[in-house]
Amino acid sequence: MHNYAVPDNNRSNRAGGGLGRHPARLVAHWKNISETGGKTNLQHPALGCQVCPRLCNISPGKRGFCRVRENRDGKLYATNYGECSSYGLDPMEKKPLYHFYPGSLIFSLGSVGCNLRCGFCQNWQIAHGNPATTYLSPERAVETAMRQKERGYPCVGLAYTYNEPFMWYEYVYDTAMLAREAGLKNVLVTNGYVNEEPLKEMLPYIDAMNIDVKAFTDEFYRSNCAGRLAPVLSTAEIAHRQCHVEITTLLVTGLNDGPEEVERLAGWLAGLDPEIPLHLSRYFPNYNMDLPPTPPDTLARARETALQKLRYVYIGNAPELRAANTRCPGCDKLLIDRRGYNALVGDISGGACPGCGERIAVVM
Numbered sequence: 423m424h425n426y427a428v429p430d431n432n433r434s435n436r437a438g439g440g441l442g443r444h445p446a447r448l449v450a451h452w453k454n455i456s457e458t459g460g461k462t463n464l465q466h467p468a469l470g471c472q473v474c475p476r477l478c479n480i481s482p483g484k485r486g487f488c489r490v491r492e493n494r495d496g497k498l499y500a501t502n503y504g505e506c507s508s509y510g511l512d513p514m515e516k517k518p519l520y521h522f523y524p525g526s527l528i529f530s531l532g533s534v535g536c537n538l539r540c541g542f543c544q545n546w547q548i549a550h551g552n553p554a555t556t557y558l559s560p561e562r563a564v565e566t567a568m569r570q571k572e573r574g575y576p577c578v579g580l581a582y583t584y585n586e587p588f589m590w591y592e593y594v595y596d597t598a599m600l601a602r603e604a605g606l607k608n609v610l611v612t613n614g615y616v617n618e619e620p621l622k623e624m625l626p627y628i629d630a631m632n633i634d635v636k637a638f639t640d641e642f643y644r645s646n647c648a649g650r651l652a653p654v655l656s657t658a659e660i661a662h663r664q665c666h667v668e669i670t671t672l673l674v675t676g677l678n679d680g681p682e683e684v685e686r687l688a689g690w691l692a693g694l695d696p697e698i699p700l701h702l703s704r705y706f707p708n709y710n711m712d713l714p715p716t717p718p719d720t721l722a723r724a725r726e727t728a729l730q731k732l733r734y735v736y737i738g739n740a741p742e743l744r745a746a747n748t749r750c751p752g753c754d755k756l757l758i759d760r761r762g763y764n765a766l767v768g769d770i771s772g773g774a775c776p777g778c779g780e781r782i783a784v785v786m
């Protein structure tokens with residue numbers, strides 16, 4: 423565990439909270455940056471944060487773009503350490519992860535803050551708003567997940583989700599380490615907008631990631647998310663070498679749902695590994711975007727296009743299209759029957775289709 427300093431202005435426990443310390447933590451990971459700032463200007467050091475490609479220079483008393491990392495007297499703090507805006511026991515299919523312990527449950531928790539500004543954000547109240555939070559220490563988070571197992575729920579671990587998990591990096595790191603020691607799995611549901619160094623430091627404790635690739639053009643990222651595409655692709659490529667990865671793309675009407683773009687997305691993913699599941703998700707108007715919902719025909723065509731290169735392509739947020747089941751790529755046998763977030767898993771525990779023997783890429 424990192425050796426964090428605790429700031430002077432500790433607050434008391436939050437209601438329902440954990441082990442009783444203020445959650446803000448000195449950012450130990452980026453010590454070198456703090457020291458550089460201190461040497462440069464001891465009175466008013468502008469701190470650089472290295473978590474994500476924004477590399478915010480943060481003036482004293484100010485916060486970075488994500489609104490949660492703050493320069494306090496020349497030191498960088500994670501102000502949302504352990505501050506949970508939501509937590510609960512979710513189906514794994516809700517992350518969505520369809521090829522990682524299908525049909526199981528996972529204790530899911532999220533904080534506040536995000537380093538992108540997607541106009542269509544589906545979680546904007548917690549990513550960009552100021553929701554009430556409850557302090558949950560890493561120890562308490564792991565204990566809570568363990569308790570679900572002891573009660574007989576098929577809970578396999580913890581998912582850091584709802585807001586961008588790399589925005590409470592230190593907390594996720596500490597909790598994931600404890601969870602791993604307790605024999606639990608760790609899952610990140612992330613926009614992938616993170617720098618290589620913190621990603622590689624986190625990955626040894628991570629078992630699975632669902633990474634949003636919001637589009638396959640840099641122009642989309644610039645215009646709609648205030649970000650860039652390349653770091654996200656790099657995250658997926660690095661993560662795939664170390665843990666289970668699935669990709670989600672929200673197809674936004676008229677913006678990123680053209681067949682050529684879907685074909686390029688699928689081609690890139692197939693180049694990594696054609697067995698990586700791709701979730702094409704239906705967009706609905708939200709936050710700052712009021713374009714009409716993605717037409718079902720567009721989703722169905724996009725799936726057909728992607729299936730030319732990938733073995734597993736699903737459609738989310740459109741149950742009427744019945745494209746959430748897992749079928750054998752060899753003989754089309756139904757292997758996992760999904761209704762909503764419920765999954766009925768067939769006999770694939772041996773890692774092969776019971777019909778034709780084809781290898782099935784599912785972690786269980």
Ligand code: SF4
Binds near residue numbers: 471472473476485488
């Ligand atoms: S994590 Fe936040 S403070 Fe750090 S670089 Fe990214 S947006 Fe800026």
